[in-house]
Amino acid sequence: MKARAELIAGGVVVAILAAGPYLSPLIHVDLSIVSEVLVTALAVMSVNLLLGYTGLPAFGNAAYFGLGAYGAALSAKYLHVDFIGAVIIGTASALLGGLILAPFLLRRRGIYFGLLSIAFGQVFYFVAYRFTDVTGGEDGMNFPRPLVLGHYAINETVFFYVALAAFVGCLIAFRTVVRSPFGRTLVAIRQNEARVRYLGLNTDRFIFVALLISATLAGLGGALFGLLINFAYPLELDWHQSGFFVLMMILGGAGTVWGSLVGSFIYVIGKDIISTQTSYWQLYLGGLFVACVLAFPRGILGTLLARLKARPAAADSEPHG
Amino acid sequence: MTHDLAPQLFNGLVLGAFYGIVAIGLSLIMNLTGTINMAHGSFMTLAGYLAYTMVQRGMSFWVALIVAPLIVVIVGVLVERGLVRPLYKREPFYSLLMTFGLSLMAEEAFRLIWGPNGVPFSPPPALAGAAALGFMSFPTFRIFIAGVLIVAIVALALFLTRTRFGLRLRAAVQDTEMIAALGTNTQVLYAVNFGLGILLAGIAGVLAAGMLGLSPTSGNALLMPAFVTVIIGGMGSLFGSIVGGLLIGMAISLTTLFIPAASEVAMYILMAIVLLVRPRGLFGEEGIFG
Numbered sequence: 001m002k003a004r005a006e007l008i009a010g011g012v013v014v015a016i017l018a019a020g021p022y023l024s025p026l027i028h029v030d031l032s033i034v035s036e037v038l039v040t041a042l043a044v045m046s047v048n049l050l051l052g053y054t055g056l057p058a059f060g061n062a063a064y065f066g067l068g069a070y071g072a073a074l075s076a077k078y079l080h081v082d083f084i085g086a087v088i089i090g091t092a093s094a095l096l097g098g099l100i101l102a103p104f105l106l107r108r109r110g111i112y113f114g115l116l117s118i119a120f121g122q123v124f125y126f127v128a129y130r131f132t133d134v135t136g137g138e139d140g141m142n143f144p145r146p147l148v149l150g151h152y153a154i155n156e157t158v159f160f161y162v163a164l165a166a167f168v169g170c171l172i173a174f175r176t177v178v179r180s181p182f183g184r185t186l187v188a189i190r191q192n193e194a195r196v197r198y199l200g201l202n203t204d205r206f207i208f209v210a211l212l213i214s215a216t217l218a219g220l221g222g223a224l225f226g227l228l229i230n231f232a233y234p235l236e237l238d239w240h241q242s243g244f245f246v247l248m249m250i251l252g253g254a255g256t257v258w259g260s261l262v263g264s265f266i267y268v269i270g271k272d273i274i275s276t277q278t279s280y281w282q283l284y285l286g287g288l289f290v291a292c293v294l295a296f297p298r299g300i301l302g303t304l305l306a307r308l309k310a311r312p313a314a315a316d317s318e319p320h321g
Numbered sequence: 322m323t324h325d326l327a328p329q330l331f332n333g334l335v336l337g338a339f340y341g342i343v344a345i346g347l348s349l350i351m352n353l354t355g356t357i358n359m360a361h362g363s364f365m366t367l368a369g370y371l372a373y374t375m376v377q378r379g380m381s382f383w384v385a386l387i388v389a390p391l392i393v394v395i396v397g398v399l400v401e402r403g404l405v406r407p408l409y410k411r412e413p414f415y416s417l418l419m420t421f422g423l424s425l426m427a428e429e430a431f432r433l434i435w436g437p438n439g440v441p442f443s444p445p446p447a448l449a450g451a452a453a454l455g456f457m458s459f460p461t462f463r464i465f466i467a468g469v470l471i472v473a474i475v476a477l478a479l480f481l482t483r484t485r486f487g488l489r490l491r492a493a494v495q496d497t498e499m500i501a502a503l504g505t506n507t508q509v510l511y512a513v514n515f516g517l518g519i520l521l522a523g524i525a526g527v528l529a530a531g532m533l534g535l536s537p538t539s540g541n542a543l544l545m546p547a548f549v550t551v552i553i554g555g556m557g558s559l560f561g562s563i564v565g566g567l568l569i570g571m572a573i574s575l576t577t578l579f580i581p582a583a584s585e586v587a588m589y590i591l592m593a594i595v596l597l598v599r600p601r602g603l604f605g606e607e608g609i610f611g
Contacts (some may be wrong), residue, residue: 107596107600119592120589131582146539243359243421287426288417289422293415
């Protein structure tokens with residue numbers, strides 16, 4: 001019953017999204033912005049897996065996102081690979097980054113994990129920032145969007161459907177993962193890692209796999225983002241960007257499958273609208289952080305779902321489901 | 322190149338002392354409440370700008386050096402009481418997000434009030450110029466900075482180890498519930514502890530403004546090295562933060578001299594090496610945050 005409701009709701013959302021090329025002009029939003037919502041949602045999902053489900057403060061996922069973007073950009077520019085190749089190389093670069101960082105991050109939990117994520121993520125920022133000859137340094141690097149198989153050009157509409165397909169595919173995969181025994185174990189680790197260990201499970205191994213999945217997801221999002229804007233720049237890798245991903249995750253709802261889309265939608269569209277109205281976008285963004293943390297700690301979808309859950313069991317005295 | 326070595330090393334030490342003192346402030350706040358204060362750099366910048374404005378209005382640098390950090394402490398304690406305190410009972414990343422949001426707002430506010438570009442903030446005439454140290458000459462202001470930072474660190478160490486309040490603070494880091502049960506008002510501890518961390522940030526902020534420049538993002542530039550300092554020195558260790566800071570300062574200044582392109586990455590490499598050898602950092606205490 002519940003699964004069916006989710007299927008219907010999800011179907012409706014995807015159907016509305018699929019009509020994006022026709023709907024976006026109605027709200028005066030560029031179609032490429034809607035594509036940005038979708039690819040950003042992948043990065044938010046990657047944070048959600050670590051922070052929302054596993055309870056690890058993933059404040060360094062911009063590193064994987066940026067590695068994806070730079071992987072795609074560099075391979076398109078210097079290796080002249082096609083579109084698919086750029087996506088694969090971008091995603092693989094992020095996975096490789098995850099493989100390099102995981103042994104360090106795995107050692108600690110809690111805020112120490114957050115601190116390590118921020119610090120190690122910053123390495124990639126400085127590498128991109130400093131290797132001006134290759135990466136264009138602070139100015140970033142332009143590159144033409146490669147053709148698919150060297151033949152077929154990808155215009156904004158086609159790109160949008162590519163992004164939508166990637167999003168839906170990843171969402172289904174994400175949902176499958178978090179509902180699998182593996183995903184349940186991640187949630188158990190968030191709730192009480194010591195107990196999971198006493199049950200005989202090697203929690204480090206679970207977190208290792210979660211980190212790699214997260215890096216791959218963020219990398220795919222980053223690669224598509226790079227190909228969307230045909231540009232890669234160091235701030236994509238910066239810890240500020242990591243913080244924005246975490247904000248989007250909280251905004252949507254930590255530990256909810258669809259929350260990533262909700263958070264990314266509000267953030268990206270909101271940024272697009274507000275930054276054309278005022279040059280003090282950062283002031284509003286900071287305010288959004290403060291307001292969200294104080295008033296909406298469970299996020300929009302998280303609050304809604306908790307309401308829905310609470311209604312049939314109103315007599316139940318448990319305060320937070 | 323070797324004749325540059327001695328001044329460059331001394332530079333590294335002064336820079337490292339900055340990282341150390343910022344890291345100690347971060348560490349104090351982190352150890353007691355689990356809050357990673359992302360707004361720490363903003364408090365430094367604020368202190369710098371306040372001192373700048375005071376000097377502009379004709380006040381002496383010495384007054385500004387004392388008053389600006391104190392004003393920032395008041396702002397800091399208000400922020401802690403009003404915005405951070407409600408989050409203590411939640412997971413720690415909420416307070417990280419909160420302070421991150423505050424730092425974004427602060428940066429924009431600095432830009433609005435003091436302009437988007439850096440402003441010149443030079444040390445007073447008494448500290449201008451260079452002093453001869455026998456084998457090399459070195460800017461007087463940097464020697465002064467080193468002196469102030471050393472005094473501040475010693476004073477803090479004495480406060481934490483020699484006063485009853487400091488004793489309670491350290492006990493609260495070990496077991497907050499127990500110290501509360503024994504009749505200490507932990508809310509006062511939290512507020513004073515936060516203020517103490519901000520005081521260090523404020524002093525460092527004014528001095529850094531004179532040495533490293535003052536712009537809306539200048540304080541944040543010190544935040545990341547301070548994080549790395551905490552990790553290298555080990556959480557929960559004041560001594561570790563000092564050693565870590567000096568190590569990073571030296572590493573940065575030496576790589577700036579020999580391989581300039583790698584100057585920022587150097588500290589991360591140092592951090593990776595330390596973590597491989599000692600996962601808790603050089604002087605990290607067992608059991609603090611896993």
